[in-house]
Amino acid sequence: MKYVSTRGQAPVLEFEDVMLAGLARDGGLYVPESWPTFSAEQISALRGCSYQEIAFQVMFPFVSSSIEEGEFKELIEQAYSSFAHRAVAPLVQMDDNLWLLELFHGPTLAFKDFAMQILGLLMDRALIKRGERATILGATSGDTGGAAIEAFRGREQIDIFILHPHGRVSDVQRRQMTTAQEENVFNIALEGTFDDCQAMVKGLFNDHEFRDGMKVTGVNSINWARIMAQIVYYFTAAVALGSPNRPLSFAVPTGNFGDVFAGFVAHKMGLPIKTLAVATNVNDILVRTLETGTYKPDGVTATYSPSMDIQVSSNFERLMFEMAGRDANRIASLMNDLSEKGEFQLSENELAPMRDLFVGLRINEDETVSRIKAEYEDNHYIIDPHSAIALEAGVRCLKGNEDTPMIALATAHPAKFPDVVTKATGADVLQPARLVAQLKSEERVTRLPNDLAEVSQFIGDKTRAGKVA
Numbered sequence: 416m417k418y419v420s421t422r423g424q425a426p427v428l429e430f431e432d433v434m435l436a437g438l439a440r441d442g443g444l445y446v447p448e449s450w451p452t453f454s455a456e457q458i459s460a461l462r463g464c465s466y467q468e469i470a471f472q473v474m475f476p477f478v479s480s481s482i483e484e485g486e487f488k489e490l491i492e493q494a495y496s497s498f499a500h501r502a503v504a505p506l507v508q509m510d511d512n513l514w515l516l517e518l519f520h521g522p523t524l525a526f527k528d529f530a531m532q533i534l535g536l537l538m539d540r541a542l543i544k545r546g547e548r549a550t551i552l553g554a555t556s557g558d559t560g561g562a563a564i565e566a567f568r569g570r571e572q573i574d575i576f577i578l579h580p581h582g583r584v585s586d587v588q589r590r591q592m593t594t595a596q597e598e599n600v601f602n603i604a605l606e607g608t609f610d611d612c613q614a615m616v617k618g619l620f621n622d623h624e625f626r627d628g629m630k631v632t633g634v635n636s637i638n639w640a641r642i643m644a645q646i647v648y649y650f651t652a653a654v655a656l657g658s659p660n661r662p663l664s665f666a667v668p669t670g671n672f673g674d675v676f677a678g679f680v681a682h683k684m685g686l687p688i689k690t691l692a693v694a695t696n697v698n699d700i701l702v703r704t705l706e707t708g709t710y711k712p713d714g715v716t717a718t719y720s721p722s723m724d725i726q727v728s729s730n731f732e733r734l735m736f737e738m739a740g741r742d743a744n745r746i747a748s749l750m751n752d753l754s755e756k757g758e759f760q761l762s763e764n765e766l767a768p769m770r771d772l773f774v775g776l777r778i779n780e781d782e783t784v785s786r787i788k789a790e791y792e793d794n795h796y797i798i799d800p801h802s803a804i805a806l807e808a809g810v811r812c813l814k815g816n817e818d819t820p821m822i823a824l825a826t827a828h829p830a831k832f833p834d835v836v837t838k839a840t841g842a843d844v845l846q847p848a849r850l851v852a853q854l855k856s857e858e859r860v861t862r863l864p865n866d867l868a869e870v871s872q873f874i875g876d877k878t879r880a881g882k883v884a
């Protein structure tokens with residue numbers, strides 16, 4: 416499988432190079448040259464298989480030119496052995512034809528572990544094979560940093576630097592990052608906001624001398640390998656509920672559009688998905704775009720669901736590429752409009768097929784809290800605010816579509832957001848044992864000013880990449 420950039424000006428690459436590159440050189444995002452497809456018989460054959468087996472079947476077509484079958488199977492076993500549930504991604508019934516897909520049994524209690532755990536192993540393997548080292552650099556407002564550190568701690572060939580805004584992430588989220596004791600993990604508490612952290616990372620990536628010299632790469636949600644790993648649970652959930660014979664729908668709590676794009680890929684690969692509900696909080700750029708065709712970033716509002724507090728939704732570019740008939744020039748021109756005019760306008764031809772599959776739903780703060788409360792009172796089940804947004808959207812979509820099963824994605828464990836959950840339910844949230852242990856360990860973090868030269872110097876001093884051993 417070869418990969419092309421959505422903007423058409425970057426080299427065509429194989430899986431391993433795409434994974435190590437992160438972003439394409441032309442500013443675009445890598446996508447497979449074509450989508451592998453599964454026949455109805457092939458989908459039927461997945462019934463009753465383990466999560467790991469389905470993961471192999473679904474992902475292997477994307478990686479087969481870079482890794483051999485037996486080795487890939489071993490990596491999958493290893494990646495998902497860190498999950499605290501045998502089913503890896505269990506389904507829980509919430510109501511008639513309404514289900515919750517629990518994606519929070521990984522080591523950091525959020526769905527980002529699904530992609531990060533396998534990405535950590537794949538990257539380390541690729542670098543060992545090449546005899547290279549790399550520096551991973553990222554900014555986080557919460558879940559991504561913890562999941563990345565958990566996946567890359569102690570890896571031979573990699574040093575990881577994660578920036579978070581000093582004093583602006585939750586206690587649980589900070590400790591999940593700073594309690595890693597391994598020498599290859601560096602937490603930077605930047606004196607600034609999350610936007611400052613992102614601008615800093617962008618600035619460092621744009622410094623090509625620094626980037627090439629330190630072998631800097633990124634693991635944010637635009638990395639194709641992350642999307643790939645997220646396709647798997649759409650398959651496991653669908654076959655458990657009767658696919659390919661029964662069409663079904665998903666409600667996905669959405670920020671950067673990575674998770675719901677993985678659902679789109681599952682649809683492309685042959686899964687009979689009727690609707691993908693794009694559930695957002697009040698940061699609703701995607702809902703507005705689906706309604707009006709105008710993509711226009713606005714300010715960010717802080718909400719109970721911080722992992723969806725975004726201004727731009729990077730992976731949406733991958734969907735636009737598909738909707739524009741894979742016309743890279745069209746995408747380059749739209750993205751140029753975005754940077755010059757602060758917005759772009761999709762055509763009717765691009766919007767119509769989008770609206771056939773996607774529906775946007777905006778769930779506000781009160782509706783989020785009400786949904787958490789209702790599930791606790793009626794179902795004795797505690798959900799986190801991100802999952803609540805998905806479930807609320809799912810309930811709304813079911814109206815008038817009662818015959819189609821609806822699966823809402825539960826992306827975080829409620830123990831990560833105890834304040835709002837306790838506010839909604841009046842109940843204390845039980846902390847899983849692994850979290851209790853983690854929160855007690857000693858913290859390692861370096862506080863730095865919002866200054867490019869200082870941060871760059873710090874990373875240059877500490878990383879092992881790009882230096883003579």
Ligand SMILES: *Cc1c(COP(=O)(O)O)cnc(C)c1O
Pocket residue numbers: 525526527558559636668669670671672673674675722723801826827
């Ligand atoms: C990252 C995240 C999301 C949003 O996922 P995207 O792929 O960015 O759309 C939703 N919920 C939680 C808990 C997350 O960590």
